[in-house]
Amino acid sequence: MSQTLQIAVAKGDGIGPEIMDATLDLFAAAGVSNFVHFREVEMGASVFAKGNSRGMSDDAVRVVEDSGILFKGPMETPKGGGGKSINVTARKMWNAFANFRTFKTLPGVETVYSKAGIYLEFSVVRENIEDTYGGVEHRLSNDMIQCKRLISAPGCDEVHRFAFQTARKLGVKKIHCGHKANIMKMTDGLFLERFKVTGRDFPEIEQGDVIVDALCMNLVVKPQQHGMIVLPNLQGDIVSDLCAGLVGGLGFAPSANIGNHISIFEAVHGTAPDIAGRGIANPTSLILSGLMMLRHICLNKEAATLENALLATLESGIHTGDFGDKSKPSVGTKDFTAAIKNNLGNKPKTVPAVEVPAAGETCFVRAPKPAGPQVIRTFKNLVTQVVGCDIYLDSPLSPLALAEEMQRACSDTPFKLTLISNRGTQVWPTGSVYTECVDYYRVRFEIKEGVTPGAFGQSRCVALMDKIAESFTVCSYELLRTFDGVKGYSLAQGQ
Ligand code: NAI
Numbered sequence: 001m002s003q004t005l006q007i008a009v010a011k012g013d014g015i016g017p018e019i020m021d022a023t024l025d026l027f028a029a030a031g032v033s034n035f036v037h038f039r040e041v042e043m044g045a046s047v048f049a050k051g052n053s054r055g056m057s058d059d060a061v062r063v064v065e066d067s068g069i070l071f072k073g074p075m076e077t078p079k080g081g082g083g084k085s086i087n088v089t090a091r092k093m094w095n096a097f098a099n100f101r102t103f104k105t106l107p108g109v110e111t112v113y114s115k116a117g118i119y120l121e122f123s124v125v126r127e128n129i130e131d132t133y134g135g136v137e138h139r140l141s142n143d144m145i146q147c148k149r150l151i152s153a154p155g156c157d158e159v160h161r162f163a164f165q166t167a168r169k170l171g172v173k174k175i176h177c178g179h180k181a182n183i184m185k186m187t188d189g190l191f192l193e194r195f196k197v198t199g200r201d202f203p204e205i206e207q208g209d210v211i212v213d214a215l216c217m218n219l220v221v222k223p224q225q226h227g228m229i230v231l232p233n234l235q236g237d238i239v240s241d242l243c244a245g246l247v248g249g250l251g252f253a254p255s256a257n258i259g260n261h262i263s264i265f266e267a268v269h270g271t272a273p274d275i276a277g278r279g280i281a282n283p284t285s286l287i288l289s290g291l292m293m294l295r296h297i298c299l300n301k302e303a304a305t306l307e308n309a310l311l312a313t314l315e316s317g318i319h320t321g322d323f324g325d326k327s328k329p330s331v332g333t334k335d336f337t338a339a340i341k342n343n344l345g346n347k348p349k350t351v352p353a354v355e356v357p358a359a360g361e362t363c364f365v366r367a368p369k370p371a372g373p374q375v376i377r378t379f380k381n382l383v384t385q386v387v388g389c390d391i392y393l394d395s396p397l398s399p400l401a402l403a404e405e406m407q408r409a410c411s412d413t414p415f416k417l418t419l420i421s422n423r424g425t426q427v428w429p430t431g432s433v434y435t436e437c438v439d440y441y442r443v444r445f446e447i448k449e450g451v452t453p454g455a456f457g458q459s460r461c462v463a464l465m466d467k468i469a470e471s472f473t474v475c476s477y478e479l480l481r482t483f484d485g486v487k488g489y490s491l492a493q494g495q
Contacts, residue, residue, distance in 0.1 A: 005036050005297060005362050008064045010043035010056075012073025014271025015281035020073045022283045022337040023290050029341045030302045030309075032294065035362050039063055043086060044075040055086040064094070068366045070264045071293055073286065074271045087266070091128050096257035096264050097155065098162040099126040100292070101240045106284075107315035107350050108324055109248035113223065119351065122226040123172070124243055125163040126236025127191075128257055130155045133233045140475045141394035144440035151187040151232065153378035156194035162258060163230040164202040174206040174227035175199070178215045178235060186490055191232050194378075216242060244268065251322060254288030256296065261367050265293040279332040282320040284310070287340075298363035304356040306340070311348035313339045379483075385454030388415060388446035388480035389461035390489070394473040396439045399427040406443050409468050414460060415445035421492040431494065442492075443468075446480065453482065 011020040024038055041060035048055045055075070056064075064070045070090065077085040090096070102123045105114055113120055136148040160177075167175050177195040181188040192209055199207045206227075210218065212235045218225065219239070223246050231239055244253035250269040257264040267285035275281055287310060294303035318339045321330040331339070347353035395402060399420050406417045420428035421444075422437040445464060447453065458479050465477050481488045 005069075005364055006063075006067045007036050007038050007069045007071055007293070008041045008060070008067045009038045010041050010060065010070065010072040010075070012043075012271065013045045013076040014074060014273045014276040016044070016073025016075065016271060018276075018279060018281050018333050019267070019283040019286045020071075022333050023286050026287065026306065026337050026340055027290060027294075027302075030306050030344060032299060032302050035299060035302075036297070038071070039067065041070075043072070045078075048076075048078050053084070054089060055084075056090075064090075064262060065369070068262055068364070069293065069296070070094075070262065071290060072264060072266045074267055074269060076271050076273075088133070090264055091257050094259055094262035094264070095129065096259035096262060097127065097129050098159045098258045099128045099236065099240070100124075100162075100166065100256045100258055101126070101243070101253055101268070102288075102292070103243045103247045103253060105247060105351060106252055107311060107348055108317055108319060109252055109314060110324075111246065111248050113246060118224055120223050120247055122223070122243070123166075123170075123228045124236060124240045125159060125166070125228065125230040126240055127155065127159040127231070127233045129233070131233030138475075140392065141438075141440040141473075143438050144394075149184075149187055151190055153190060153194060154376035156191050157198060157378055158260075158376070160195050160198035160230060163228060164198055164205060167205050167228050168202060172205070172227040174208070176215070176226060176229045177207075177209040178212045178229050178231040178239060179209060180212050180235065181209075182211055188232065195230065212239065215239065219243060219246065241268075248323065251282050251285050252288070254285055254290075254292050256289065256292040258296075261369070263293075263296060265289045265296070279334065280321050280330070281333050282322050283333055283337060284314075296364065298360055300357045301359045304354040305344060307354045308347045308356065309340045309343035309345070311351060311353070312343040312346040315348045315350055316343075382483045383485075384481045384483050384488075386456065386458055386461065386479055386481055387453045388418075388444065389458075389464065390478045390480060391443045391445065391465055391468060392475040392477065393441050393443060393468070394439060394475055395441055399431065399437065399441075402441060402443070403428045405471070406445075406468070410445055410464060413445075413464050413467075414447055414451045414456070415464060416448045417443065418446045419444035419492055419495060421495075424493050426492040426494040440475070444480070444492075 011017040041063045043056040043060050047057055075086045105120045130150050130152060132147050132149050134150050139145050163175060177192055179188040179192045181192045219242060244250050253268050255266055255268045267289055269285055272281060291303045291307055317325055317328055319330055320336050403420055410417055419426060421442045425435050427435055427437060461479060465474055468474060
C-alpha cells in the first residue's frame with residue numbers, strides 16, 4: 001500500500017456537511033481511506049462570524065497548504081460587510097489557475113438531449129485568475145466606472161497547457177478555444193494566439209477556435225460536437241453554467257480548480273439554505289467533484305468503481321427530490337448514498353460504463369513550497385520604444401473644445417494630438433454627430449514627425465500629463481509603446 005495522503009476537507013455551510021458526510025462515507029466504502037486521510041478544517045460562515053473577513057482560520061490555511069488539496073462543500077458568501085466569496089479568495093490566493101468542469105449525460109437525469117437519445121460527454125477549462133475577475137475597478141468621473149480586464153501571456157500559457165495535457169491524458173480528440181478576439185483583438189487575441197502556440201506541442205489533438213457567441217449557439221444546437229473548450233475567465237464562467245444546464249443543471253456538474261501547488265475540488269451549486277438540515281440534499285455534484293479529486297491523485301480504480309455505482313444507481317431510478325421521475329417517491333441523502341454503496345461493483349447498462357483499471361498507487365507529489373510569490377514570464381527581452389501616450393480625463397467639455405485645449409497643451413512638446421475617443425469611439429479629428437459622449441475622454445498623443453521612436457522614455461509623457469493636470473482631472477494614463485516594432489495598443493473604433 002502506498003503512503004497515506006492528507007487531503008484538507010471543509011464541509012461548508014447549509015447542506016454542505018450533509019453532502020460531504022455522505023460523500024466521505026461512500027469513499028470509505030470504496031476503500032479510499034486506505035490511501036487518504038481526510039483532515040477537517042474550519043472555513044465558511046462560522047469563521048466569518050468570528051470577524052475573520054477571509055472566512056478561513058490560520059490553521060485551515062496551513063493544513064490546506066501542507067496538503068496541496070482541498071475538498072470543499074458549498075460556502076455561504078456573507079452579504080454586506082467585508083467578507084468576500086471564499087471560493088474566489090481560495091482560487092486566487094492558491095493560484096488554482098484552471099477551472100476544469102466535465103459534463104456528461106447521466107441516466108435518470110432527464111434533459112432535452114437525453115430525451116432525443118443524444119449522449120453528451122465533454123469538458124470546459126476556464127482560466128480562473130485573470131480577466132475582469134482581478135476586480136480592479138475605479139470610479140473615473142461622475143458617470144463612468146471602469147473594470148480593468150487583464151490577460152497575461154504566462155496566465156494563458158498555464159491554462160492552455162493544462163487543457164492540452166488533460167485532453168491528452170483523457171484521450172479527448174478535439175479542443176476549441178472560445179474567445180471574442182474579433183472585438184477584443186489584443187486581450188482575447190493573446191488568449192487565442194497562446195492557444196495556437198501551446199497547441200503545437202499536441203499535434204495529435206484536433207484544434208479549432210470559435211467566437212463565444214457562436215459557441216453558445218452551437219452548444220445548444222449541437223453540443224455533441226465538442227470534446228473540450230478552453231475559455232477566458234468571464235466567458236468560461238458563463239459558458240460552463242450553460243453546459244451544466246445541458247446535462248441537467250448545477251447539481252450534476254463537478255468542478256476542479258487546478259494549480260501547480262494547490263488544487264480545490266468542490267460542488268458548483270450553493271449551500272441550498274432552503275433545504276439545509278432536512279437530509280434531502282442531492283450529493284451527486286460533490287461526489288462527482290470528489291471523483292475528479294480521486295483521479296487527480298491516481299486512485300483511478302476507486303474513482304471508476306464509484307462512478308459506475310453512481311451511474312447504476314441513477315439508472316435504477318433512485319433519486320433525491322430535486323430531480324428524476326416525480327411519480328416515484330424520492331429518497332433522502334443517506335438512502336441515496338446507501339444505494340450507491342449497494343451498487344459498488346455494478347455497472348450502468350444504458351450509458352457507457354467507465355472502464356475500471358487495475359488497482360494502482362496514489363501519484364500525488366506535493367511541489368516544494370515556494371520561498372515567495374513567483375514571477376512567471378513568457379516574453380523576455382523584447383525591444384520597446386515609447387511613441388506616445390493616452391491620457392484619460394474626467395471632463396464635461398465637447399470633443400472640439402477639448403481638442404483645442406489639448407492642442408495648446410502639447411504645442412511645445414515632442415507630441416501632437418492624434419485622437420480623442422469617448423467610450424472607445426473616435427470623436428476627434430472626425431466622428432459622427434450621432435455619437436453620444438459621456439464625461440470621460442481618452443486623449444491620444446503621438447510623437448511628432450521627425451522625432452525618432454524611442455528617442456525618449458516615459459518622462460516626457462509624464463511631463464505632458466503633469467501640464468494637463470494643471471487644468472484638468474487626469475484619471476490615468478497609458479504609455480503607447482511598440483514591442484519589437486509592433487504596436488502595443490489598439491486603435492479606436494472609427495479610427
Ligand atoms: P443554491 O445553489 O444554494 O440553491 C439554488 C436552488 O437549488 C435552491 O432551491 C436549492 O435548494 C437547490 N439546490 C442546490 N443544491 C442542491 C442540492 N445539492 N440538492 C438539492 N437541491 C439543491 O444557490 P443560492 O440559493 O443562490 O445560494 C445560496 C448560498 O450559496 C449563497 O450564500 C451563495 O453565496 C452560496 N453559493 C456558494 C457556492 C459555492 O460555495 N461554490 C456556489 C453558489 C452559491
